[in-house]
Amino acid sequence: MLRVTAIDPSNGPRVRRADRETSARADDHRALRLWLRLLTCTQLLERHMRNLLRMRFATTLPRFDLMSRLERYPEGLKMKELSHHLMVTGGSVTGIVDQLVTERLVERLPEPGDRRAFRVRLTRGGYEVFGKMARAHEEWIISVLSGLSRKEHAELFRLLARVKSHALEITERKDGA
Amino acid sequence: MLRVTAIDPSNGPRVRRADRETSARADDHRALRLWLRLLTCTQLLERHMRNLLRMRFATTLPRFDLMSRLERYPEGLKMKELSHHLMVTGGSVTGIVDQLVTERLVERLPEPGDRRAFRVRLTRGGYEVFGKMARAHEEWIISVLSGLSRKEHAELFRLLARVKSHALEITERKDGA
DNA sequence: CTAAAATACTTTAGGCTTAATCTATTGAAG
DNA sequence: CTTCAATAGATTAAGCCTAAAGTATTTTAG
Numbered sequence: 501m502l503r504v505t506a507i508d509p510s511n512g513p514r515v516r517r518a519d520r521e522t523s524a525r526a527d528d529h530r531a532l533r534l535w536l537r538l539l540t541c542t543q544l545l546e547r548h549m550r551n552l553l554r555m556r557f558a559t560t561l562p563r564f565d566l567m568s569r570l571e572r573y574p575e576g577l578k579m580k581e582l583s584h585h586l587m588v589t590g591g592s593v594t595g596i597v598d599q600l601v602t603e604r605l606v607e608r609l610p611e612p613g614d615r616r617a618f619r620v621r622l623t624r625g626g627y628e629v630f631g632k633m634a635r636a637h638e639e640w641i642i643s644v645l646s647g648l649s650r651k652e653h654a655e656l657f658r659l660l661a662r663v664k665s666h667a668l669e670i671t672e673r674k675d676g677a
Numbered sequence: 678m679l680r681v682t683a684i685d686p687s688n689g690p691r692v693r694r695a696d697r698e699t700s701a702r703a704d705d706h707r708a709l710r711l712w713l714r715l716l717t718c719t720q721l722l723e724r725h726m727r728n729l730l731r732m733r734f735a736t737t738l739p740r741f742d743l744m745s746r747l748e749r750y751p752e753g754l755k756m757k758e759l760s761h762h763l764m765v766t767g768g769s770v771t772g773i774v775d776q777l778v779t780e781r782l783v784e785r786l787p788e789p790g791d792r793r794a795f796r797v798r799l800t801r802g803g804y805e806v807f808g809k810m811a812r813a814h815e816e817w818i819i820s821v822l823s824g825l826s827r828k829e830h831a832e833l834f835r836l837l838a839r840v841k842s843h844a845l846e847i848t849e850r851k852d853g854a
Numbered sequence: 855c856t857a858a859a860a861t862a863c864t865t866t867a868g869g870c871t872t873a874a875t876c877t878a879t880t881g882a883a884g
Numbered sequence: 885c886t887t888c889a890a891t892a893g894a895t896t897a898a899g900c901c902t903a904a905a906g907t908a909t910t911t912t913a914g
Contacts, residue, residue: 530830531819537837542719544844592901594864616862616909642708647843652836653707659833660714666824667721771894793879793892
């Protein structure tokens with residue numbers, strides 16, 4: 501029989517979690533355990549997002565991210581800028597933009613004065629579709645993070661800022677940027 | 678000329694970071710910004726790990742994770758169990774184990790009493806290789822998280838635990854587990 | 855002006871991921 | 885014993901990702 505519709509909300513991914521860190525041994529070290537917990541949290545939330553985007557809007561997180569970025573720049577962004585903002589290489593951006601163009605959600609416009617480049621912009625329809633997705637997306641986020649008090653939110657935000665800035669220092673140094 | 682060796686440490690990924698959240702608008706909401714920051718942090722650290730694993734050991738994060746898990750179970754794990762622990766679907770595990778088997782780092786052993794299943798275990802060589810990688814890996818982790826004091830480590834760990842447990846509640850509920 | 859270097863983007867090959875389907879084996883019910 | 889459902893794993897198609905190489909255009913140096 502196998503009545504499995506792609507839209508059925510009860511049809512999540514078939515991965516049952518034990519998660520990477522639950523069974524960490526007692527002698528594992530502090531930093532390692534912190535990293536594993538960070539990774540686990542992000543993966544849990546990310547999986548949640550992906551499922552909801554897929555089930556309710558038949559789209560993916562990378563597509564959503566790209567549209568989300570464009571929504572902030574009504575004048576559009578160049579491929580290079582998108583790649584920079586989304587922290588992925590140009591090849592990915594080319595592929596995702598191609599798809600969104602065929603779906604008429606974004607458009608490529610010539611960049612005046614540089615025939616190598618062009619601007620990518622949300623179409624009118626793109627704005628409409630994105631609006632719906634963004635509202636649902638934010639609700640999910642709020643709900644999934646509602647276990648923390650306002651104070652804890654702020655503290656977590658602050659600590660992650662420190663992690664981020666230190667990580668940037670280190671990677672910049674090693675990348676020779 | 679293009680002297681680009683895969684091992685040159687100065688040859689990081691060509692993605693220059695602006696990261697998703699730097700330019701978040703003032704009216705973006707708390708939860709959303711917290712989520713974006715969490716995602717950015719994880720991606721930065723993960724990218725760092727991937728690069729170092731690739732440059733120094735010519736391997737990948739998923740391969741490392743799988744070996745890391747096996748190292749904790751000298752008696753081996755079944756494919757199903759690996760999939761569960763690593764939080765990925767079976768197809769991924771099949772592919773990664775196949776590679777590691779051809780590299781003689783892990784082995785498949787028959788599971789007595791169930792001819793459908795088998796145990797996957799690190800080989801002697803697998804233990805050796807993994808040992809070297811694990812030491813380097815932990816050093817990187819410690820260094821990248823060294824920007825936080827011991828107290829901040831503990832606090833971040835605690836807050837992430839709260840995020841994790843709340844996320845698990847929600848996803849369990851929705852997945853109908 | 856012209857040659858070389860840099861830039862913007864695309865393409866390609868290969869890895870990891872998922873969801874869905876397939877095969878083989880096991881277990882449970884009649 | 886036989887049938888049918890559940891389970892373990894492999895396979896497939898398709899998406900996103902990277903690194904590397906290719907194309908077209910622009911900029912810079914001589």
